[in-house]
Amino acid sequence: MNFEYKVDGGDFARAGYASSQIKKVLKQLNVDVKIIKRVVVCLYEAEVNIVAHAYRGTIHASIDTEKIVMRLVDEGPGIPDIPLAMQKGYSTASPAVREMGFGAGMGLPNIDFNADKFEITSEVGQGTTLEITMNLNGQSS
Protein backbone atom coordinates (compact mmCIF):
# COMPACT_ATOMS: atom_id res chain seq x y z
CA MET A 1 0.00 0.00 0.00
CA ASN A 2 1.35 3.37 -0.97
CA PHE A 3 0.81 6.79 0.53
CA GLU A 4 2.15 10.10 -0.65
CA TYR A 5 2.16 13.48 1.05
CA LYS A 6 3.49 16.80 -0.16
CA VAL A 7 5.37 19.01 2.27
CA ASP A 8 5.99 22.73 1.79
CA GLY A 9 9.13 24.35 3.13
CA GLY A 10 8.39 26.89 5.84
CA ASP A 11 4.85 25.68 6.51
CA PHE A 12 5.30 24.87 10.18
CA ALA A 13 1.58 25.17 10.77
CA ARG A 14 0.96 21.97 8.86
CA ALA A 15 4.03 20.06 9.99
CA GLY A 16 3.00 16.74 11.45
CA TYR A 17 0.15 16.03 9.05
CA ALA A 18 1.83 13.11 7.30
CA SER A 19 2.91 11.49 10.53
CA SER A 20 -0.56 11.67 12.01
CA GLN A 21 -2.06 10.13 8.84
CA ILE A 22 0.46 7.29 8.89
CA LYS A 23 -0.20 6.79 12.57
CA LYS A 24 -3.90 6.27 11.89
CA VAL A 25 -3.14 3.71 9.17
CA LEU A 26 -0.79 1.72 11.40
CA LYS A 27 -3.35 1.67 14.19
CA GLN A 28 -5.89 0.24 11.77
CA LEU A 29 -3.44 -2.46 10.80
CA ASN A 30 -3.11 -3.47 14.44
CA VAL A 31 0.60 -2.71 14.57
CA ASP A 32 2.12 -2.77 18.06
CA VAL A 33 1.76 0.63 19.74
CA LYS A 34 5.46 0.83 20.57
CA ILE A 35 6.43 0.33 16.95
CA ILE A 36 3.86 2.92 15.86
CA LYS A 37 5.40 5.36 18.26
CA ARG A 38 8.88 4.86 16.81
CA VAL A 39 7.59 5.23 13.25
CA VAL A 40 5.76 8.41 14.11
CA VAL A 41 8.67 9.95 15.98
CA CYS A 42 11.00 9.32 13.02
CA LEU A 43 8.55 10.54 10.45
CA TYR A 44 7.69 13.66 12.40
CA GLU A 45 11.35 14.58 12.83
CA ALA A 46 12.02 14.03 9.15
CA GLU A 47 8.90 15.93 8.13
CA VAL A 48 9.89 18.90 10.27
CA ASN A 49 13.37 18.79 8.74
CA ILE A 50 11.87 19.33 5.28
CA VAL A 51 9.69 22.15 6.56
CA ALA A 52 12.59 23.81 8.35
CA HIS A 53 15.35 23.43 5.78
CA ALA A 54 14.07 22.53 2.31
CA TYR A 55 11.96 24.33 -0.28
CA ARG A 56 9.56 21.50 -0.78
CA GLY A 57 9.47 17.76 -0.53
CA THR A 58 7.45 14.60 -0.86
CA ILE A 59 6.93 11.80 1.61
CA HIS A 60 6.34 8.35 0.15
CA ALA A 61 5.35 5.60 2.51
CA SER A 62 4.89 2.04 1.43
CA ILE A 63 3.51 -0.53 3.79
CA ASP A 64 3.38 -4.29 3.53
CA THR A 65 2.87 -6.97 6.14
CA GLU A 66 6.58 -6.97 7.02
CA LYS A 67 7.61 -3.37 7.11
CA ILE A 68 7.02 0.27 6.39
CA VAL A 69 9.47 2.09 4.16
CA MET A 70 9.33 5.88 4.25
CA ARG A 71 11.18 7.84 1.60
CA LEU A 72 11.42 11.57 2.11
CA VAL A 73 12.71 13.37 -0.93
CA ASP A 74 13.27 17.10 -0.75
CA GLU A 75 14.47 19.88 -2.98
CA GLY A 76 16.65 22.06 -0.85
CA PRO A 77 20.14 23.16 0.07
CA GLY A 78 21.31 19.65 0.87
CA ILE A 79 23.65 18.65 3.69
CA PRO A 80 27.35 19.30 3.05
CA ASP A 81 28.67 17.15 5.89
CA ILE A 82 26.37 14.26 6.75
CA PRO A 83 28.50 12.77 9.59
CA LEU A 84 28.47 16.19 11.27
CA ALA A 85 24.68 16.51 10.89
CA MET A 86 24.34 13.08 12.44
CA GLN A 87 26.00 14.27 15.63
CA LYS A 88 23.78 14.83 18.59
CA GLY A 89 23.12 18.49 19.28
CA TYR A 90 24.40 19.77 15.96
CA SER A 91 22.00 22.22 14.38
CA THR A 92 21.98 24.75 11.59
CA ALA A 93 18.50 25.99 12.40
CA SER A 94 18.07 29.75 12.53
CA PRO A 95 17.22 31.45 15.85
CA ALA A 96 13.68 32.10 14.55
CA VAL A 97 13.14 28.39 14.00
CA ARG A 98 14.55 27.54 17.41
CA GLU A 99 12.21 29.98 19.02
CA MET A 100 9.31 27.94 17.69
CA GLY A 101 10.56 24.93 19.58
CA PHE A 102 12.18 23.27 16.59
CA GLY A 103 15.85 22.95 15.66
CA ALA A 104 17.28 21.47 18.84
CA GLY A 105 19.57 19.50 16.59
CA MET A 106 18.30 16.09 17.68
CA GLY A 107 16.61 15.25 14.39
CA LEU A 108 18.84 12.93 12.44
CA PRO A 109 20.49 11.07 15.34
CA ASN A 110 17.05 10.54 16.83
CA ILE A 111 15.77 9.05 13.58
CA ASP A 112 18.86 6.85 13.37
CA PHE A 113 18.28 5.71 16.94
CA ASN A 114 14.62 4.79 16.41
CA ALA A 115 14.72 3.33 12.90
CA ASP A 116 15.45 -0.28 12.05
CA LYS A 117 17.22 0.91 8.93
CA PHE A 118 18.15 4.47 8.03
CA GLU A 119 19.82 5.75 4.89
CA ILE A 120 20.58 9.30 3.96
CA THR A 121 21.93 10.75 0.75
CA SER A 122 22.32 14.38 -0.05
CA GLU A 123 23.62 16.61 -2.79
CA VAL A 124 24.49 20.19 -1.96
CA GLY A 125 22.29 22.60 -3.89
CA GLN A 126 19.93 19.80 -4.98
CA GLY A 127 18.34 18.21 -1.96
CA THR A 128 18.30 15.36 0.51
CA THR A 129 16.72 11.94 0.48
CA LEU A 130 16.03 9.89 3.59
CA GLU A 131 14.92 6.31 3.65
CA ILE A 132 13.60 5.05 6.95
CA THR A 133 12.59 1.43 7.35
CA MET A 134 10.78 -0.08 10.28
CA ASN A 135 9.82 -3.71 10.77
CA LEU A 136 6.19 -4.04 11.75
CA ASN A 137 6.30 -7.46 13.32
CA GLY A 138 8.14 -6.78 16.50
CA GLN A 139 11.54 -8.31 15.58
CA SER A 140 13.05 -4.87 15.71
CA SER A 141 16.64 -4.05 16.45
Added chain:
Amino acid sequence: MRVCPTEALRVIDGKAELIEDRCIDCGECFRVCPVHAIIIEQDDFSKIFDYKHRVALVPSVLMGQFPDEISDSEIYSVLQDVGFTWVYEVEHGASMLQRSQLEYAQSEDANKPVISSFCPAIVRLIQVKFPSLVDNIMLLRPPLDISAIYCRKVLVEDGAREDEIGIFYVTPCAAKIAAVKAPVGEGRSRINGVINMDFIYNRIYKGIKQKGKEKVVLPKRSHLNSMEIQWSLTNGEANHAKGRSLAIDEVHNVMEFLEKLESEEIAEIDFLELRACDQSCAGGVLTTANRFLTVERLRNRAKRAGDNATDEPAVSLKSIAEYEPYLKRHIRLSEEIKPRSMYKLDEDMAKAMRKMQRARKVMCYLPGVDCGLCGAPSCQALAEDIVQKKGSISQCVFVQKMMEQTKTLDTDHAYRIMERVWGRDKFIKNCKKKGADHESF
Protein backbone atom coordinates in the same frame (compact mmCIF):
# COMPACT_ATOMS: atom_id res chain seq x y z
CA MET B 1 -24.18 10.85 14.91
CA ARG B 2 -21.38 13.05 13.75
CA VAL B 3 -20.62 14.53 17.16
CA CYS B 4 -19.43 11.17 18.41
CA PRO B 5 -15.69 11.52 18.99
CA THR B 6 -15.07 7.83 18.37
CA GLU B 7 -17.51 7.34 15.46
CA ALA B 8 -19.49 4.85 17.50
CA LEU B 9 -22.95 5.71 16.12
CA ARG B 10 -24.74 4.47 13.01
CA VAL B 11 -28.29 5.14 11.86
CA ILE B 12 -30.23 2.00 11.03
CA ASP B 13 -34.00 1.89 10.50
CA GLY B 14 -34.34 5.45 11.72
CA LYS B 15 -32.61 4.83 15.01
CA ALA B 16 -29.15 5.46 16.36
CA GLU B 17 -27.27 2.23 16.96
CA LEU B 18 -24.30 2.21 19.26
CA ILE B 19 -21.11 0.23 18.61
CA GLU B 20 -20.38 -0.51 22.23
CA ASP B 21 -16.68 -1.28 21.89
CA ARG B 22 -16.11 2.22 20.67
CA CYS B 23 -18.34 4.10 23.09
CA ILE B 24 -16.50 6.06 25.77
CA ASP B 25 -19.67 7.18 27.59
CA CYS B 26 -18.93 10.85 27.03
CA GLY B 27 -22.60 11.66 26.48
CA GLU B 28 -22.05 13.99 23.51
CA CYS B 29 -24.84 12.19 21.61
CA PHE B 30 -27.23 12.72 24.50
CA ARG B 31 -26.42 16.41 24.46
CA VAL B 32 -27.35 16.92 20.81
CA CYS B 33 -30.01 14.28 20.03
CA PRO B 34 -32.80 16.25 18.30
CA VAL B 35 -35.60 13.97 19.50
CA HIS B 36 -34.23 13.22 22.99
CA ALA B 37 -34.20 9.57 22.07
CA ILE B 38 -31.06 8.79 24.02
CA ILE B 39 -31.72 7.98 27.64
CA ILE B 40 -29.08 7.71 30.29
CA GLU B 41 -30.10 4.85 32.51
CA GLN B 42 -30.15 5.45 36.22
CA ASP B 43 -31.13 3.37 39.18
CA ASP B 44 -34.70 3.48 40.37
CA PHE B 45 -34.84 6.04 43.14
CA SER B 46 -36.81 3.75 45.43
CA LYS B 47 -33.79 1.43 45.49
CA ILE B 48 -32.31 3.66 48.18
CA PHE B 49 -34.93 2.34 50.61
CA ASP B 50 -33.45 -1.16 50.35
CA TYR B 51 -30.86 0.11 52.79
CA LYS B 52 -31.01 1.27 56.36
CA HIS B 53 -28.12 3.70 55.92
CA ARG B 54 -28.70 5.71 52.77
CA VAL B 55 -25.74 7.84 51.80
CA ALA B 56 -26.02 10.48 49.08
CA LEU B 57 -22.61 11.28 47.66
CA VAL B 58 -23.04 14.63 45.98
CA PRO B 59 -20.47 16.44 43.87
CA SER B 60 -19.98 20.14 44.45
CA VAL B 61 -21.38 20.95 40.99
CA LEU B 62 -24.79 20.01 42.39
CA MET B 63 -24.59 23.02 44.69
CA GLY B 64 -23.66 25.10 41.66
CA GLN B 65 -26.94 24.22 39.95
CA PHE B 66 -28.95 26.50 42.20
CA PRO B 67 -29.03 30.28 42.45
CA ASP B 68 -27.19 31.91 45.33
CA GLU B 69 -30.43 32.48 47.31
CA ILE B 70 -30.69 28.76 47.89
CA SER B 71 -28.17 27.78 50.52
CA ASP B 72 -26.22 24.56 50.75
CA SER B 73 -28.01 23.80 54.01
CA GLU B 74 -31.38 23.98 52.27
CA ILE B 75 -30.20 21.58 49.58
CA TYR B 76 -28.88 19.20 52.21
CA SER B 77 -32.11 19.37 54.15
CA VAL B 78 -34.22 18.51 51.13
CA LEU B 79 -31.97 15.58 50.27
CA GLN B 80 -32.58 14.28 53.78
CA ASP B 81 -36.32 14.90 53.41
CA VAL B 82 -36.45 12.74 50.28
CA GLY B 83 -34.92 9.86 52.16
CA PHE B 84 -31.17 10.03 52.53
CA THR B 85 -29.80 9.50 56.03
CA TRP B 86 -26.44 11.10 55.26
CA VAL B 87 -25.45 13.62 52.61
CA TYR B 88 -21.73 13.77 51.96
CA GLU B 89 -19.82 15.85 49.45
CA VAL B 90 -17.61 13.83 47.14
CA GLU B 91 -14.79 16.34 47.14
CA HIS B 92 -13.98 15.77 50.81
CA GLY B 93 -11.73 13.10 49.30
CA ALA B 94 -9.86 15.57 47.12
CA SER B 95 -7.34 16.96 49.61
CA MET B 96 -6.00 13.56 50.41
CA LEU B 97 -5.89 12.67 46.74
CA GLN B 98 -3.97 15.82 46.00
CA ARG B 99 -1.29 14.83 48.51
CA SER B 100 -1.17 11.33 47.07
CA GLN B 101 -0.87 12.72 43.56
CA LEU B 102 2.25 14.61 44.53
CA GLU B 103 3.74 11.43 45.95
CA TYR B 104 2.66 9.44 42.90
CA ALA B 105 4.38 11.89 40.57
CA GLN B 106 7.67 11.04 42.32
CA SER B 107 7.14 7.29 42.22
CA GLU B 108 8.53 4.84 39.68
CA ASP B 109 5.10 3.98 38.30
CA ALA B 110 4.63 7.49 37.02
CA ASN B 111 5.17 7.87 33.29
CA LYS B 112 5.49 11.50 32.29
CA PRO B 113 3.20 13.17 31.62
CA VAL B 114 0.97 11.71 34.30
CA ILE B 115 -2.60 11.84 33.02
CA SER B 116 -5.26 12.24 35.67
CA SER B 117 -7.72 9.39 36.12
CA PHE B 118 -10.43 11.80 37.27
CA CYS B 119 -12.66 11.80 34.18
CA PRO B 120 -13.86 8.29 33.29
CA ALA B 121 -14.68 9.33 29.71
CA ILE B 122 -11.06 10.38 29.23
CA VAL B 123 -9.76 7.09 30.63
CA ARG B 124 -11.98 5.30 28.12
CA LEU B 125 -10.99 7.64 25.30
CA ILE B 126 -7.34 6.82 25.87
CA GLN B 127 -8.04 3.09 25.98
CA VAL B 128 -9.95 3.22 22.73
CA LYS B 129 -8.17 5.86 20.72
CA PHE B 130 -4.73 6.43 22.20
CA PRO B 131 -3.65 2.98 23.42
CA SER B 132 0.01 3.94 23.57
CA LEU B 133 -0.80 6.46 26.32
CA VAL B 134 -2.55 3.99 28.61
CA ASP B 135 0.55 3.69 30.78
CA ASN B 136 0.47 7.41 31.47
CA ILE B 137 -2.85 7.24 33.29
CA MET B 138 -2.43 7.84 36.99
CA LEU B 139 -3.31 4.70 38.92
CA LEU B 140 -5.02 6.51 41.77
CA ARG B 141 -8.70 6.52 42.52
CA PRO B 142 -10.74 9.68 41.99
CA PRO B 143 -12.32 11.55 44.97
CA LEU B 144 -15.62 9.75 44.42
CA ASP B 145 -14.09 6.37 45.25
CA ILE B 146 -12.13 7.74 48.18
CA SER B 147 -15.22 9.29 49.73
CA ALA B 148 -17.21 6.12 49.14
CA ILE B 149 -14.55 4.00 50.83
CA TYR B 150 -14.54 6.40 53.76
CA CYS B 151 -18.33 6.49 54.15
CA ARG B 152 -18.56 2.75 54.18
CA LYS B 153 -15.68 2.33 56.61
CA VAL B 154 -16.91 4.90 59.09
CA LEU B 155 -20.44 3.50 59.10
CA VAL B 156 -19.21 -0.05 59.61
CA GLU B 157 -17.08 1.10 62.53
CA ASP B 158 -20.12 2.84 63.93
CA GLY B 159 -21.89 -0.50 64.04
CA ALA B 160 -23.68 -0.72 60.69
CA ARG B 161 -23.72 -3.99 58.75
CA GLU B 162 -22.13 -4.00 55.25
CA ASP B 163 -25.44 -4.87 53.59
CA GLU B 164 -27.31 -2.13 55.43
CA ILE B 165 -25.23 0.56 53.75
CA GLY B 166 -26.35 1.95 50.42
CA ILE B 167 -24.08 4.54 48.82
CA PHE B 168 -25.65 6.51 45.98
CA TYR B 169 -23.86 8.93 43.75
CA VAL B 170 -25.62 11.92 42.23
CA THR B 171 -23.96 12.05 38.84
CA PRO B 172 -23.47 15.02 36.54
CA CYS B 173 -22.63 12.80 33.55
CA ALA B 174 -22.98 9.45 31.83
CA ALA B 175 -19.31 8.57 32.13
CA LYS B 176 -19.49 8.40 35.92
CA ILE B 177 -22.40 6.00 35.64
CA ALA B 178 -20.33 3.75 33.43
CA ALA B 179 -17.46 4.08 35.91
CA VAL B 180 -19.72 2.76 38.67
CA LYS B 181 -21.45 0.04 36.60
CA ALA B 182 -18.39 -1.14 34.67
CA PRO B 183 -15.28 0.23 36.37
CA VAL B 184 -11.87 0.29 34.71
CA GLY B 185 -8.92 -0.52 36.92
CA GLU B 186 -10.85 -2.36 39.63
CA GLY B 187 -13.15 -5.31 39.88
CA ARG B 188 -16.27 -3.87 41.43
CA SER B 189 -17.33 -0.42 42.45
CA ARG B 190 -18.05 0.43 46.07
CA ILE B 191 -21.04 2.49 45.06
CA ASN B 192 -24.45 0.85 45.15
CA GLY B 193 -26.28 3.04 42.72
CA VAL B 194 -26.36 6.24 40.71
CA ILE B 195 -28.98 8.93 40.48
CA ASN B 196 -28.92 11.37 37.61
CA MET B 197 -28.38 14.98 38.56
CA ASP B 198 -31.27 16.29 36.44
CA PHE B 199 -33.63 13.99 38.35
CA ILE B 200 -32.40 15.09 41.76
CA TYR B 201 -32.42 18.72 40.60
CA ASN B 202 -36.17 18.50 40.06
CA ARG B 203 -36.70 16.81 43.42
CA ILE B 204 -34.67 19.43 45.25
CA TYR B 205 -36.38 22.34 43.54
CA LYS B 206 -39.79 20.90 44.29
CA GLY B 207 -38.79 20.30 47.90
CA ILE B 208 -37.58 23.85 48.36
CA LYS B 209 -40.67 25.38 46.72
CA GLN B 210 -43.05 23.26 48.79
CA LYS B 211 -41.33 24.02 52.04
CA GLY B 212 -42.03 27.68 51.40
CA LYS B 213 -41.77 29.99 54.40
CA GLU B 214 -42.04 27.47 57.18
CA LYS B 215 -38.96 25.58 56.04
CA VAL B 216 -36.90 23.74 58.57
CA VAL B 217 -33.30 23.87 57.62
CA LEU B 218 -30.88 21.55 59.31
CA PRO B 219 -27.54 23.05 60.15
CA LYS B 220 -24.78 21.81 57.88
CA ARG B 221 -21.64 20.82 59.73
CA SER B 222 -19.24 19.94 56.92
CA HIS B 223 -17.70 22.43 54.57
CA LEU B 224 -15.27 21.91 51.76
CA ASN B 225 -12.26 24.14 51.41
CA SER B 226 -11.58 26.26 48.36
CA MET B 227 -9.47 23.67 46.55
CA GLU B 228 -11.99 20.89 47.14
CA ILE B 229 -14.91 22.95 45.89
CA GLN B 230 -13.11 23.69 42.65
CA TRP B 231 -11.56 20.24 42.17
CA SER B 232 -14.04 19.17 39.49
CA LEU B 233 -13.79 22.44 37.58
CA THR B 234 -11.21 23.10 34.89
CA ASN B 235 -7.78 23.59 36.46
CA GLY B 236 -9.07 22.12 39.72
CA GLU B 237 -6.33 19.52 39.69
CA ALA B 238 -3.71 21.16 37.47
CA ASN B 239 -3.42 24.19 39.74
CA HIS B 240 -2.30 21.93 42.57
CA ALA B 241 0.08 19.64 40.70
CA LYS B 242 3.84 19.99 40.74
CA GLY B 243 5.87 20.97 37.70
CA ARG B 244 4.49 21.92 34.33
CA SER B 245 0.82 21.02 34.31
CA LEU B 246 -1.93 21.71 31.86
CA ALA B 247 -5.71 21.50 32.05
CA ILE B 248 -7.68 20.75 28.90
CA ASP B 249 -11.43 20.43 28.75
CA GLU B 250 -13.90 19.30 26.05
CA VAL B 251 -13.36 16.00 24.32
CA HIS B 252 -12.32 17.29 20.89
CA ASN B 253 -9.77 19.62 22.46
CA VAL B 254 -8.44 16.68 24.42
CA MET B 255 -8.18 14.52 21.31
CA GLU B 256 -6.32 17.21 19.42
CA PHE B 257 -3.85 17.46 22.26
CA LEU B 258 -3.39 13.72 22.76
CA GLU B 259 -2.81 13.30 19.02
CA LYS B 260 0.21 15.61 19.31
CA LEU B 261 1.35 14.12 22.58
CA GLU B 262 1.30 10.66 21.05
CA SER B 263 3.56 11.78 18.20
CA GLU B 264 5.89 13.40 20.74
CA GLU B 265 5.25 16.78 19.19
CA ILE B 266 4.61 17.93 22.73
CA ALA B 267 7.02 16.98 25.44
CA GLU B 268 8.21 17.81 28.92
CA ILE B 269 4.87 18.07 30.61
CA ASP B 270 4.54 16.66 34.11
CA PHE B 271 0.81 16.51 34.68
CA LEU B 272 -2.27 16.60 32.48
CA GLU B 273 -5.77 17.24 33.73
CA LEU B 274 -8.09 16.16 30.92
CA ARG B 275 -11.87 16.44 31.09
CA ALA B 276 -14.40 15.39 28.47
CA CYS B 277 -16.84 18.24 29.01
CA ASP B 278 -16.42 21.94 28.34
CA GLN B 279 -15.99 23.62 31.76
CA SER B 280 -15.34 20.11 33.12
CA CYS B 281 -18.05 18.70 35.42
CA ALA B 282 -19.99 21.98 35.43
CA GLY B 283 -20.71 21.13 31.78
CA GLY B 284 -21.72 17.51 32.49
CA VAL B 285 -24.53 16.26 30.26
CA LEU B 286 -26.88 15.72 33.19
CA THR B 287 -26.48 19.16 34.66
CA THR B 288 -29.32 21.63 34.29
CA ALA B 289 -27.88 25.04 35.01
CA ASN B 290 -25.79 26.97 32.53
CA ARG B 291 -22.24 25.76 32.98
CA PHE B 292 -20.68 29.21 33.12
CA LEU B 293 -23.03 30.26 35.90
CA THR B 294 -22.24 27.05 37.75
CA VAL B 295 -18.55 27.84 37.54
CA GLU B 296 -19.16 31.38 38.78
CA ARG B 297 -21.18 30.16 41.75
CA LEU B 298 -18.62 27.58 42.73
CA ARG B 299 -15.79 30.08 42.46
CA ASN B 300 -17.73 32.44 44.73
CA ARG B 301 -18.41 29.65 47.13
CA ALA B 302 -14.72 28.75 47.12
CA LYS B 303 -13.78 32.34 47.90
CA ARG B 304 -16.08 32.32 50.90
CA ALA B 305 -14.78 28.96 52.09
CA GLY B 306 -11.09 29.82 52.06
CA ASP B 307 -8.43 27.24 52.82
CA ASN B 308 -10.00 25.53 55.77
CA ALA B 309 -12.35 22.64 55.52
CA THR B 310 -14.48 21.45 58.37
CA ASP B 311 -15.62 17.92 58.26
CA GLU B 312 -17.78 16.74 61.12
CA PRO B 313 -20.05 14.15 59.59
CA ALA B 314 -22.04 13.51 62.78
CA VAL B 315 -21.46 13.59 66.46
CA SER B 316 -20.46 9.96 66.65
CA LEU B 317 -18.52 9.61 63.39
CA LYS B 318 -14.85 10.24 62.78
CA SER B 319 -13.83 12.59 59.96
CA ILE B 320 -12.20 11.59 56.69
CA ALA B 321 -8.85 13.04 57.81
CA GLU B 322 -8.68 10.50 60.61
CA TYR B 323 -8.80 7.71 58.05
CA GLU B 324 -6.00 9.00 55.87
CA PRO B 325 -3.61 6.08 56.51
CA TYR B 326 -6.41 3.57 55.83
CA LEU B 327 -7.57 5.36 52.69
CA LYS B 328 -4.01 5.66 51.42
CA ARG B 329 -3.71 1.90 51.50
CA HIS B 330 -6.74 1.67 49.22
CA ILE B 331 -6.13 4.60 46.93
CA ARG B 332 -4.32 2.59 44.27
CA LEU B 333 -6.38 1.13 41.45
CA SER B 334 -6.33 -2.60 41.93
CA GLU B 335 -6.21 -3.64 38.28
CA GLU B 336 -4.14 -2.45 35.38
CA ILE B 337 -5.78 -0.31 32.70
CA LYS B 338 -5.67 -2.09 29.36
CA PRO B 339 -5.93 -0.62 25.88
CA ARG B 340 -8.95 -1.60 23.80
CA SER B 341 -8.11 -0.15 20.44
CA MET B 342 -11.04 0.61 18.17
CA TYR B 343 -9.01 1.30 15.08
CA LYS B 344 -7.81 -2.12 14.04
CA LEU B 345 -9.60 -3.56 11.03
CA ASP B 346 -8.54 -7.06 11.99
CA GLU B 347 -6.40 -8.79 14.63
CA ASP B 348 -4.36 -10.35 11.84
CA MET B 349 -2.19 -7.73 10.17
CA ALA B 350 -2.33 -9.37 6.73
CA LYS B 351 -6.12 -9.47 6.87
CA ALA B 352 -6.26 -5.92 8.16
CA MET B 353 -4.13 -4.85 5.25
CA ARG B 354 -6.38 -6.53 2.70
CA LYS B 355 -9.38 -4.84 4.30
CA MET B 356 -7.67 -1.50 4.22
CA GLN B 357 -6.80 -1.92 0.56
CA ARG B 358 -10.44 -2.67 -0.22
CA ALA B 359 -11.63 0.29 1.88
CA ARG B 360 -9.26 2.58 0.01
CA LYS B 361 -10.69 1.32 -3.29
CA VAL B 362 -14.22 1.99 -2.03
CA MET B 363 -13.17 5.51 -1.06
CA CYS B 364 -12.42 6.16 -4.75
CA TYR B 365 -16.17 6.13 -5.36
CA LEU B 366 -17.46 7.91 -2.26
CA PRO B 367 -17.78 11.71 -2.52
CA GLY B 368 -15.82 12.61 0.63
CA VAL B 369 -18.40 15.14 1.83
CA ASP B 370 -19.27 13.23 5.02
CA CYS B 371 -22.99 14.05 4.70
CA GLY B 372 -24.03 11.13 6.88
CA LEU B 373 -27.06 10.18 4.75
CA CYS B 374 -25.78 6.61 4.47
CA GLY B 375 -26.15 6.24 8.24
CA ALA B 376 -22.40 6.35 8.90
CA PRO B 377 -20.71 9.48 10.27
CA SER B 378 -18.20 9.85 7.44
CA CYS B 379 -17.35 8.42 4.03
CA GLN B 380 -14.32 6.74 5.57
CA ALA B 381 -16.51 5.15 8.24
CA LEU B 382 -18.86 3.79 5.54
CA ALA B 383 -15.91 2.41 3.58
CA GLU B 384 -14.69 0.61 6.69
CA ASP B 385 -18.19 -0.66 7.49
CA ILE B 386 -18.40 -2.06 3.96
CA VAL B 387 -15.19 -4.05 4.26
CA GLN B 388 -16.32 -5.27 7.68
CA LYS B 389 -19.56 -6.43 6.00
CA LYS B 390 -21.61 -4.00 8.05
CA GLY B 391 -22.65 -1.72 5.23
CA SER B 392 -23.17 -1.52 1.51
CA ILE B 393 -21.89 0.97 -1.03
CA SER B 394 -25.42 1.50 -2.36
CA GLN B 395 -26.27 3.27 0.93
CA CYS B 396 -24.38 6.26 -0.47
CA VAL B 397 -26.73 8.75 -2.13
CA PHE B 398 -24.02 9.86 -4.55
CA VAL B 399 -23.31 6.29 -5.61
CA GLN B 400 -27.06 5.72 -5.99
CA LYS B 401 -27.31 8.67 -8.36
CA MET B 402 -24.40 7.35 -10.41
CA MET B 403 -25.99 3.90 -10.50
CA GLU B 404 -29.39 5.27 -11.46
CA GLN B 405 -27.82 7.14 -14.33
CA THR B 406 -26.05 4.06 -15.61
CA LYS B 407 -29.31 2.14 -15.03
CA THR B 408 -27.67 -0.33 -12.64
CA LEU B 409 -30.05 0.62 -9.82
CA ASP B 410 -33.75 1.35 -10.18
CA THR B 411 -35.44 4.16 -8.29
CA ASP B 412 -37.65 1.85 -6.22
CA HIS B 413 -34.68 -0.07 -4.96
CA ALA B 414 -32.82 3.12 -4.08
CA TYR B 415 -35.89 4.32 -2.17
CA ARG B 416 -36.06 1.09 -0.16
CA ILE B 417 -32.39 1.40 0.74
CA MET B 418 -32.91 4.85 2.17
CA GLU B 419 -36.00 3.67 4.04
CA ARG B 420 -33.92 0.94 5.66
CA VAL B 421 -31.42 3.50 6.88
CA TRP B 422 -33.72 6.28 8.02
CA GLY B 423 -36.97 4.42 8.70
CA ARG B 424 -40.32 4.80 6.97
CA ASP B 425 -41.49 7.78 8.99
CA LYS B 426 -38.92 10.10 7.50
CA PHE B 427 -40.57 9.66 4.09
CA ILE B 428 -44.07 10.49 5.24
CA LYS B 429 -45.36 14.05 5.45
CA ASN B 430 -45.46 15.14 9.09
CA CYS B 431 -46.50 18.65 10.06
CA LYS B 432 -45.96 18.07 13.77
CA LYS B 433 -42.21 18.00 13.62
CA LYS B 434 -40.19 20.87 15.04
CA GLY B 435 -40.37 23.89 12.74
CA ALA B 436 -43.24 22.44 10.64
CA ASP B 437 -46.70 23.89 10.05
CA HIS B 438 -48.40 22.43 13.14
CA GLU B 439 -45.37 22.05 15.35
CA SER B 440 -46.25 19.90 18.32
CA PHE B 441 -44.02 17.59 20.27
